[in-house]
Amino acid sequence: MRPAASAGGAFALLAVMLAAAAPAAAADSTIVWAKDALNGSRGRIVGAAPNGSGLHTVSHPGKGLYDIDAMISPDGSQVALERDAGDGSSSDIVMADPDGGGEQTLDLGCDDPCAATLTPSWLPAGDRFAFTQVDGPFAPPPNDSAASAVLFTADSDGSDIERLSEPGIDGVFEDYRPRYSPDGSYFVFLRVRNVPFGVAVWRADSDGTNARRLTPWRIQADTHDLSLATSGPTEDLVVFETYGHDTPAGESSNVASVPATCPSVAECTDEIEYLTDHGDGPGASFNPVWAPDGSRIAYTKFNISTRHRPFVGDIYTMAPDGTDKQPVSTAPEFEFRPDWGLGAP
Secondary structure, eight states: OEEGGGOHHHHHHHHHHHHHHOOOTTTTEEEEEEEEOTTSSOEEEEEEOTTSOSOEEOOOOOTTEEEEEEEEOTTSSOEEEEEEETTSSOEEEEEEOTTSOOOEEOOOOOOTTEEEEEEEEEOTTSSEEEEEEEEEEEOOTTTOOEEEEEEEEEETTSOSOEEOSOTTOTTTEEEEEEEEOTTSSEEEEEEEETTTTEEEEEEEETTSOSOEEOSOGGGOOEEEEEOOOSSSTTTTEEEEESOSSSOOTTOOOOEEEEETTOSSHHHHHHTOEESOOOTTOSOEEEEEEEOTTSSOEEEEEEEEOOSSSOEEEEEEEEOTTSOOOEEEEOOSSOEEEEEEEESOO
């Protein structure tokens, strides 16, 4: 692995190629993200243009409910999101209109031993989505792992549910957040190893077979996204955050990239590029997602601020080489987990 600052020649070439070939990421696109109320009473999804204009509310959770992990459908017509009860009693998938109307909580048949449905992700055609279903019972602390936490797909109304994760992993691995290639031939996803605990980015064929790891366990790669560019330097490029869990002393979470096409973990590790560098903190960068055309990255920039606002998360964008960092929203609320999709705000 090598930091962005040491990759000079490659990044200079990347910047030139992007400037010459990439369309404007801001055209007819929207960034949505989670925004927690200052008083902690709820967490909603909001949206805006990539420059921060047109800020509006997308979801309307009641008191004690927290919306997270919103993802805009491929055609920009719907937003799928996860709605969690603050007391841990429920987690559901909700569909909403991008302009803030038409909320519908889906019935995905989550009955005992099912405990939650999480992290919706659209399939390329936009008529189906994937999600993680978590089933109990749960292992005792400190592991707390579920009997099963694997991927399923369903129609956009919650019907026709089918398993996506490969068989035989239940209780050993957990799968989350599939992100599909433009042609739908493969997807990248997060896989959690229960014992010893670890998180990494993996790749699998569209039917869930031929799963293989792209990142080393030691960097605890978390929330990720796959570029939808069909040509150019960001085609098949995955962005992710490092140390999404158990950040070791002297490290911080940063945004990095890795090709989805490298044939082995060793070769993938050699091709990891770091796009942010926070040293040992106190700042951090995480939750990266691609613009619809693969020309920019939205992410959460985390700062330790004043005693009145000790934890501040803001939404930023940057070029794929880590340069040209621009704010989208620097509101006082904690803002995180962006998604970038088609459609005007």
